[in-house]
Amino acid sequence: MYRSHTCGELRMENVGNTVTLAGWVQRSRDLGGMTFVDLRDRYGITQLAFNMEVNAELCEQARKLGREFVIQVTGTVIERSSKNRNMSTGEIEINVNEIKILNAAKLPPFTIEDDTDGGDEIRMQYRYLDLRRNPVLEKLRLRNRVSLETRKYLDAKDFLDVETPVLIKSTPEGARDFVVPSRMNEGQFYALPQSPQTFKQLLMVSGFDRYYQIVKCFRDEDLRADRQPEFTQIDCEMAFVEQNDILDMFEGLIKHLFAEVRGVNFEGAFPRMSYAEAMERYGSDKPDIRFGMEFVDVTALAQQKDFVVFNSSEIVLGINAVGCSEYTRKQLDEITDWVKRPQIGAKGLVYVKYNLDGTFKSSVDKFYDESDLKAMAEKAGANPGDLILLLSGETGKTRKQLNELRLFMGAQLGLRNPNEFAPLWVYDFPLLEWDENSERFHAMHHPFTSPKPEDLHLIHTEPGKVRANAYDLAMNGVELGGGSIRIHDRELQSRMFDLLGFTKEEAQAQFGFLMSAFEYGAPPHGGLAFGLDRLVATMGGSESIRDYIAFPKNNSGRDTMIDAPSPLNDAQLKELGIKLS
Secondary structure (H helix, E strand, C coil), X not given: CCCXXXXXXXXXXXXXXXXXXXXXXXXXXXCCCEEEEEEEECCEEEEXXXXXXXXXXXXXXXXXXXXXXXEEEEEEEEECCCCCCCCCCCCXXXXXXXXXXXXXXXXXXXXXXXXXXXXXXXXXXXXXXXCCCHHHHHHHHHHHHHHHHHHHHHHHCCCEECCXXXXXXXXXXXXXXXXXXXXXXCCCEEECCCCCHHHHHHHHHCCCCEEEEEEEEXXXXXXXXXXXXXXXXXXXXXXXXXXXXXXXXXXXXXXXXXHHHHCCCCCCCCCEEEHHHHHHHHCCCCCCCCCCCCCEECHHHXXXXXXXXXXCCCEEEEEEECXXXXXXXXXXXXXXXXXXXCCCCCCCCEEEEECCCCCEEECCCCCCCHHHHHHHHHHCCCCCCCEEEEEEECHHHHHHHHHHHHXXXXXXXXXXXXXXXXXXXXXXXXXXXXXXXXXXXXXXXXXXXCECXXXXXXXXXXXXXXEECEEEEEXXXXXXXXXXXXXXXXXXXXXXXXHCCCCHHHHHXXXXXXXHHHHHCCCCEEEEEEEHHHHHHHHCCCCCCHHHCCCCCCCCCCECCCCECCCCCHHHHHHHCCCCC
């Protein structure tokens, strides 16, 4: 064997033992008569000691070791004279009597340390080196724990782990598909699944009752910190259930994961909020409820005077930044510039300072007197020392803009503690959303989501008012996952396709297999899928999912390590029957 112990294993009770270790050279220190080498593997670091007086040849060999050399050593465990309390193995070292270089290494392009000097681009290019760093390793350990505990919980609840196909049929709803040409069926294409949606519904028709899968999914969409073209879902489905059954089951999963993996115990049931209420109070369907700063509607008060901007707006909304009345003009200008960025899109910002002496100062003083500003402050629940920030415009856009400002202020004021976790169920989403470009309704979730039974009478007369039997779990401003009660009736599913603009022929061509299955005794069913990458990143206190994926893509969807995607040669294209323009 290459090693008898790992580099994080040896302790004082091993003193006197002869051991063999193997790993990578983290660093070496030449102190003249002594040379010390830190040997690293994924379990930890052990110090190796080489004494010039005892074995000069071995000591000279140790001095020539470079960073990241792969070596094997044999020696005796001894007590360190100068102990390092910051290392788990810091009370011992190895008095080496034999060394073997298993593989020499080039000097790495960045230091493989916790605090590396490598930027994102170079670390992604040499990801196999970046993965040796302890912070990245710890993130992947966290992911492993979450996956393991997920399987434990769901297995105990009688869920079956069932694999579904990766090469499937392309469907027109949702994000763009990644497509795969078929050599054996020239001119035809598979698609990579955006989720196993139709297959898990078919498993319910098959009588499997409780299904789960930790499954890879693919979506060809624009990327950001919490998106990757390929991602992993904890995908689940249950038969003979209603909405509350599903929420209770998977609230239990989240509580189990946080208790077992993070040692965090949630007391009582998770709070629940309708989509309409979430948008009204926070301007987001995944609000961060770790802090207050809820929206206040001052439209009636703000439109009483001659300020044209407010008078021409559908809505005037504000947030109360507690204790911020002493913000300088420079600070307020910086916030104004921030909300005017193209990503946010606000045309400007109005502020009202409620000074500590009880007076008011505002950017719209010439339109509003002291009593007007005081009325706004009272509506916002402000006290002396607070700062009210106001945006106005069309209702939907203004809510979204103020949500971004709220999150920005929450971060500035230290209110978004990454080690505090605030879950929230959001339910009763709109079933449909209108798309201006295509001038038709699209499913807000997917075409298989069931409408609320009490709203069915509106489906042809006022489809925009129909609520979906759908739900999301948000935490700290992140959508961890969501799902719905599914349509299990062929007639209702057909009506849904009609509403979404499918012809009978298109619906049959795309989803005829599912419609047919519904004719053979489909049970009521519903499910939920958590984004494993987002869940783990949130548990780890990070906004980006990238470091929780072993080999991620960059924001252009490229893997810079293996240089993918890449062109195909002419022979491959010819074999697939593909011509490039």
